Amino acid sequence: MKFHTEYLWFNTKNRRELVPLTREVERIVQESGIDEGFVLVSAMHITAGIIVNDDEPGLHQDIQEWLEKLAPFRPDYKHHRTGEENGDAHLKRILAHHQAMIPVTKGRLDLGPWERIFYLEEDGRRRKRVVVKVMGE
């Protein structure tokens, strides 16, 4: 059995961004030499997530506006008594979920025709990591 682990670093210009990851994950799977197995893509910081959805800029705006509506930036989260001001970003990570498992079949990411992997940043402008771990044969 083979394992291959890489860490991707991000430092987005904006507080909130969606960053495409599919090619990087594809590259990591190819470098792993694994033909059958699973690859986990997981945001290691608790104000970021991973989504698998359409690569369409209008939808990406819809996603961010919708997350803001359901988990708004607000001054009065209890978490802010620690001096933080990113309570909303913690909730947005929970809502969008922080990880995805992609099947690897015949050496390729076994995604649907429109499925693309994105890093969801909700509290950017700092260095943050995603772990990508492949396991298989």
Add this chain to the structure above:
Amino acid sequence: MKFHTEYLWFNTKNRRELVPLTREVERIVQESGIDEGFVLVSAMHITAGIIVNDDEPGLHQDIQEWLEKLAPFRPDYKHHRTGEENGDAHLKRILAHHQAMIPVTKGRLDLGPWERIFYLEEDGRRRKRVVVKVMGE
């Protein structure tokens, strides 16, 4: 190590449905001959998801009504500038999540007493797929 991959096709009569999957996933695990491992169930289309919850029709109505409340069908999603009208279904997939990993123990799905697997369709009446991939020994 063994791998076994199948694709399940759906073409629901209604736009929005919950379709039971547990038996099909059980069958696939049995055919894989895998006794210990994991099985991933993942919706390959970006307007559908997977949930693991109770097999109770009232709850299923509650789930669909709740998803509609939190991610309503609306004409004015930015995604609709592409000609689509299913922006809500993309958001519902994010909310409900698009996949689940089920442990396989002693040749069986290691589910809780009431856990059942469902395909969540939010933009049906077309052919769509779910990937089911088992990995183990």
Add this chain to the structure above:
Amino acid sequence: MKFHTEYLWFNTKNRRELVPLTREVERIVQESGIDEGFVLVSAMHITAGIIVNDDEPGLHQDIQEWLEKLAPFRPDYKHHRTGEENGDAHLKRILAHHQAMIPVTKGRLDLGPWERIFYLEEDGRRRKRVVVKVMGE
């Protein structure tokens, strides 16, 4: 390849609680003797979930208040026609998600600096289980 499966039991004093799990999951991984692989942590009851987020009490209150806002306790869920009164807890499990996969690298949980694993109870005061399954080498 090695497999190791344990079941953790909970019986919380309150209806709604967040219970830290990271140490238990760490212990299970150590006992498995697995250095590289994945560990799945999955709530087996359909009114509980798993989250990976900050170990900060203010945030934990924010999370519970936010879940209550988006999936409120209400008398009129259709699920309640069965005699249950926990429809909200089923929805909260969907919102927070019921499982997480943690990579195991060099014998350790490969978590980010602030990532901690929590059991999310939304209908407690009864015995409920979480499955923890490690797979790797």
